Amino acid sequence: PLLKQIKNSAESHIVLDCSTERIYEVLKQAQQIGMMSDYHSYLITSLDLHTINLDEFKYGGTNITAFRLVDPENPEVAQAIHNWTIGEARLGKKVDFKTAAETALMYDAVHLFAKALHDLDTSQQIDIHPLSCDTQDTWPHGYSLINYMKIVEMRGLTDVIKFDHQGFRSDFVLDIVELGPQGLRKSGTWNSTSGVNFTRTYGEQQKEIVEILQNKTLIVTTILSAPYCMRKDSAEKLTGNSQFEGYAIDLIHEISKILGFNYTIRLAPDGRYGSHNKETGEWDGMIKELLEQRADLAIADLTITFDREQVVDFTMPFMNLGISVLYRKPVKQPPNLFSFLSPLSLDVWIYMATAYLGVSVLLFILARFTPYEWPTPNPCDPHPEKLQTQFTLMNCMWFAIGSLMQQGCDFLPK
Template sequence: MSHLLSSQTETALMYDAVHLFAKALHDLDTSQQIDVRPLSCEAEDTWPHGYSLINYMKIVEMKGLTGVIKFDHQGFRSDFTLDIIELTRDGLQKAGTWNSSEGVNYTRSYGENQKQIVEILQNKTLIVTTILSAPYCMRKEASEKLTGNAQFEGYAIDLIHEISKILKFNYTFKLAPDGRYGSQNRETKEWDGMIRELLEQRADLAIADLTITYDREQVVDFTMPFMNLGISVLYRKPIKQPPNLFSFLSPLSLDVWIYMATAYLGVSVLLFILARFTPYEWHPTHTPDGEKMENIFSLANCLWFAIGSLMQQSCDFLPKAVSTRMVAGMWWFFTLIMISSYTANLAAFLTVERMDSPIESAEDLAKQTKIKYGALKGGSTAAFFRDSNFSTYQRMWSFMESARPSVFTSSNKEGEERVMRGKGSYAYLMESTTIEYVVERNCDLTQVGGMLDSKGYGIAMPPNSPYRTAISGAVLKLQEEGKLHILKTKWWKEKRGGGSCRDDTSKSSSTANELGLANVGGVFVVLMGGMGVACVIAVCEFVWKSRKVAVDERVSGALMFIKY
């Protein structure tokens, strides 16, 4: 804002100054003889009457055009008032007064002040500093043929354009020479990046994904946030592993399978003992040697009865005694629950892709050392962990500082590439909005956990900038009109490959995957294995029976084979 002294005031001040000097010189001449002689500027000689003239001017008090003229003991004028005027579109207008005791006193209201600022902004060209950071500011694909503002595009570019349409100012983009956001050197206390451009008055505004932090707020001014966000973790999606050949065993844990086998053997042995003990399982049979009591529940039959029940199949003999029927009933109930549970869980295991991530939050990162993690060097995310008083974040910062090679990156793009190359061995800490942009375009990456803090991006400007309130009002207007949301949707989900991962996600969530041979191949292996074992047992049975018959009838095994 340009404050000027009126021409009348300047003339009056000049008149009073000359008048005071003339009066002092006249009074001094009447009190003593004043000699005038030439003096050299390079010599040490002084005019002997100079100090007397200055002292007289300090103590004199007279009435002038600008009021009472008098000076304090240091030689500064005191107790006088000046008019403050502004250069507006209607010409010079009085804006207030200034006096040596009370300072500035504006005579117009705050609303009129903001109105004057908006009028000053109109048709004014502001220098806007930024850095290349997708999707906030990017070079156009044919930018080598373009110059000036036309070579840039992005969320921040559109945002400044919308604000300029409201406040009617012009702007020129200028990239920060070092390509950094702005951090303070702990030793020299100097700032770099866009913040330095503002402090050294080389730019009027700074816009990018620039986080509003306490340290930055101490040296520059920020508008109200145009985007709210927080720190989160960028990590690579778990790589889908090929299904295990024996994946049909997955619905039940190893412990449950062992307990089921133990229960099967235990129930079979108990059924055999009870069937031998109870008299109701014995029945007479006629043999050549006479009538004889027989029990059908041999150990082999008990094992066959139990396995048949477990496989939901019938058996050609059933228990008759109350005790053995109680054992059979409990075993059937047990098999009903276990088979139903196995069937339901098997369907989920074979049709749903299971990709378990080794980390689910930042706390999981802090508890391990195998997966390394880092952040942007000199950025607000690194400063958050460095200055945090929370023990978990302090431990994470110590890990990041001591890690070799360094886990810090010079840009978010480098962090994204490092996560991809790491294949699960590296995680990157960055702002959630940037993670949203990345995962919309790279289907192999994902956000892990929620946000660690809450902050915002703002437009920065030099300290005590008169444009702060006007630009904040424009941002608020864009937010109320929904244009900020429209801009985010445009650059996050529509432009430059946005939304390429949404179709895959919806398809996998709405339809089940068909089962391939890799999913159920283990069942075929078990079947073939069982057939092979059965063949081996049959050969063994034949050899055993042949030897026994040969011994009884005293004939060779070969003749026995011909007889049969």
């Protein structure tokens, strides 16, 4: 009754939270009432989905996703299973071990306890005292053992084992697995620090979609709308896809050849595109066919609106309609001789030229006054009749422009 209620409610995304032993039974019943189709997605909370035989559901196209704590392909897990199998074989038993999460956690817990006890015994002397269950006496090394278990870091069947200061396990990794034609496959990971990380590439996802579509028959809904879909004029009675022609028909035909699927064209019963009745909350036309899963896709000159995008997914449009603003494309003008002045305004250039001339003239005047800028022209004549200075007006201007351009000069003021 519960599954039928879910089916009647048109819900397609289901979270299945039950014991591992009941997962197969629930999925089997869902398959019997038609809830294991391409339109349904299941998120299973059990960490032991890989221990269940899911061969009956591999080819249905249903999106089944789960989490996994133990990776059966991990070399440490394979070695542990091998050791268990040999141990049981020595006792004359033949057991098919399944790496359940509870078993792996128990295995890691025993190893963690043994390692912590060994480290405690190495660091201090452990005294064994008899204790009674009827008294409140505690083992004196109990808290020390617990602290050692918190700080121990090791690798087990459930990957890295590490605890935080409160004693909760941290930095553990869950594998995200999905059911496909090849069985369960790993598609990503989750951890408490970085969240979800999908490892499958876009190319792998596209390849998987193409494999699912191979030789599959899709129901394509459309309406009669020239030149996209029209009935052929023929003296013979045409049936099936051959009775239609037009751009939309040619488009779906080419897509089917590329992806390798088959298709059947069905006209919408009411011949409408699809509008939403806000009073009843129902849709009509092609949108209704898609929502009620009587068609897999629609191909027509269907306008993309906000309401329609809330209930169905659209591909990239092949035609755009709307209002556009046209303007004249600017013509590139030939560069002017003084185009290098364009980055700065005329006022800035005037200020720079004024400052340049002012600094040059001021330097020229100061060089005339200071005795340090009148050296002896000939070092051999200590008492010359005439002194010379390097800071002429032209040299002052040259020094100012060199300093402005950060290129330096052959002479410097003293």
